Amino acid sequence: MKRISPFMKLTIALVLFCTVLLLIRILQPQQLTREQTPQTNADTSEQKPAKVILRGKTMGTTFAITIEGLTNAQRLPEIESTIKQRLVDINQVMSTYIPASEISQFNRSLTTDWYNVSKELFGIVQLAQSISEQSQGAFDITVGPAVNLWKFGPQTEENTTESNGIPTADDVAQVLEHIGYQQLHLRENPPGLKKDDPQLQIDLSAIAKGYAVDQIIELLEALQLDIQYMVEIGGEIRTVSFAKNHNNRRTWRLGIQDPSGKAGTTKRIVAVKSQAIATSGDYVNYYEIEGMRYSHTIDPSTAVPVQHPLASTVVITDTCAAADAWATALLVLGPKRAYDIANEHDQPFAVLLITRINDQLEWTPNRAMELFLEYSETP
Numbered sequence: 001m002k003r004i005s006p007f008m009k010l011t012i013a014l015v016l017f018c019t020v021l022l023l024i025r026i027l028q029p030q031q032l033t034r035e036q037t038p039q040t041n042a043d044t045s046e047q048k049p050a051k052v053i054l055r056g057k058t059m060g061t062t063f064a065i066t067i068e069g070l071t072n073a074q075r076l077p078e079i080e081s082t083i084k085q086r087l088v089d090i091n092q093v094m095s096t097y098i099p100a101s102e103i104s105q106f107n108r109s110l111t112t113d114w115y116n117v118s119k120e121l122f123g124i125v126q127l128a129q130s131i132s133e134q135s136q137g138a139f140d141i142t143v144g145p146a147v148n149l150w151k152f153g154p155q156t157e158e159n160t161t162e163s164n165g166i167p168t169a170d171d172v173a174q175v176l177e178h179i180g181y182q183q184l185h186l187r188e189n190p191p192g193l194k195k196d197d198p199q200l201q202i203d204l205s206a207i208a209k210g211y212a213v214d215q216i217i218e219l220l221e222a223l224q225l226d227i228q229y230m231v232e233i234g235g236e237i238r239t240v241s242f243a244k245n246h247n248n249r250r251t252w253r254l255g256i257q258d259p260s261g262k263a264g265t266t267k268r269i270v271a272v273k274s275q276a277i278a279t280s281g282d283y284v285n286y287y288e289i290e291g292m293r294y295s296h297t298i299d300p301s302t303a304v305p306v307q308h309p310l311a312s313t314v315v316i317t318d319t320c321a322a323a324d325a326w327a328t329a330l331l332v333l334g335p336k337r338a339y340d341i342a343n344e345h346d347q348p349f350a351v352l353l354i355t356r357i358n359d360q361l362e363w364t365p366n367r368a369m370e371l372f373l374e375y376s377e378t379p
Contacts, residue, residue: 034076054080058087059209060097061234065216069227069242082219087212093121094208096144096153103202107144110198114187122191124204124211124321125184131207131325132181135341139329140300142184144203145175150305152285152296153203165289176303209234210278210324217320231320238276238320253374259283259311259354260361268352268363271374272316278323280331281312281354297331308334309356315342316350316372323349335364342366 035053050073054065065083070076093102102121109115117125128141147153149167183196193202204211216231217238228242230252239252251273255266259281270277282295294305313330315323326349330338335355342351343366350368354361365373 034080052076054083056084056087059091059095059212059234061209063087063231063233065232066230067220067227068229070225072225075223075225079220079223083216086215086219090120090208090212090215093118094124094204094211096203096205103204106193107201112195112198114192114194116190116192119191122186122188122193124207125193125202126186127211127321128204128207128325129181129184129186131322131329134345135326135329135333137181137300138332139206139325140179140181141202141204141207142179142181142200143298143300143303144201145178146172146298146300146303147203147205147296149175149303150294150296150298152298166294172303179300179303181300206280206328207321207325210236210276210320210322213238213276213320213324236276236278236320236324239272239274241273256314256352257281257283257312258361259356267361269374270314270316270369270372272372275316275372276318276320276323277314277316278320278327279312279314280327282306282331283311297328299332306332306334310335310338310353311356311361312354313338314352314354314369316369326351339364339366342368 033055035055050070052067052070054067056063067079091098091101095101096104096107098104102118106115106117106121125141128139131139132141144153149171151165178197178199178201180197180200183200184202185194185196186192187194210233213231213233213236216233217229217240220227220229220231220240226242228240228251230237230239237254241251253269253271254277256268256270257279258265258267260283280297282293282297285296288294297306298304299306310331310333313327315327315330317323317326326342330342330351330353333341335353338351338353342349348366348368350372351366352369352373353364355364356362
């Protein structure tokens with residue numbers, strides 16, 4: 001038997017040490033940072049409670065929670081701790097990047113029998129399946145294999161492509177066989193999921209951030225504090241205004257990203273009170289090959305990135321999970337179908353469609369969105 005050299009022992013030890021550190025970093029709560037800004041009443045010069053912004057990282061992105069009107073600063077540690085733990089818990093259920101998460105375990109399972117899941121996972125899958133039905137399949141949480149195939153998911157190293165980097169037609173056809181929300185079934189009591197296809201997988205990335213926003217809103221509401229707040233995770237936002245907002249004034253003004261401009265460039269502003277707003281677009285996560293743009297938004301019916309002039313969608317509705325999912329669904333549908341389905345929905349929601357026409361952007365709000373638009377200029 002060969003003896004292991006001291007150098008090799010040291011190398012193995014270092015690898016194990018780094019692996020442990022990486023696992024700790026993945027699983028531990030992200031450190032929150034806190035910003036406090038004193039506010040002054042313009043009429044009386046009386047100092048008002050500070051505006052506090054809590055920042056951190058979650059779900060592979062950043063979050064910012066803005067709180068205004070907090071009179072008792074001693075509550076901040078409790079608020080921070082509660083938020084941090086809730087985000088960790090959600091990740092342990094819904095992250096496909098964490099091998100031990102509940103969704104990762106379900107995806108690895110090859111059983112076609114009922115698979116018991118938590119109430120939390122069941123609830124968000126139930127919402128996702130409902131939006132899949134309403135959007136005629138444009139929203140589909142089983143599209144993950146195609147997302148990976150086009151190098152936008154957690155398993156991109158397994159992709160096979162043509163020499164120019166584009167997946168082959170055979171590869172596309174193969175993953176398409178394992179996509180389809182109709183192959184996923186729900187059982188409410190006890191909560192369970194069932195696959196028709198043992199290789200079926202689910203990916204909640206197009207709804208999980210919005211869901212997490214809603215959960216943080218619920219936490220803050222449970223504190224019963226006379227505050228107003230805005231929760232943002234990865235660009236998905238929900239706002240709550242002061243309960244004593246007697247004049248019903250819209251207290252939050254939010255800029256809409258210009259798809260043709262630099263990050264932070266806005267062309268429209270919406271004014272909201274207690275609403276959720278989500279966007280989806282082809283201008284952030286994409287690549288170009290031979291002059292063709294391939295975005296991270298995959299059409300579940302073809303397993304190929306969408307190829308139409310709709311560049312971005314903005315949705316305003318009551319909950320951020322729904323806004324998040326619908327923003328994706330509308331981007332898949334394309335400009336005409338998206339506009340029609342938003343207005344024909346049982347409860348029509350506000351939508352702004354940004355379309356590329358001859359290298360120019362056309363901004364098209366529906367009637368519900370016009371109520372929120374505060375500022376508009378001709379692009």
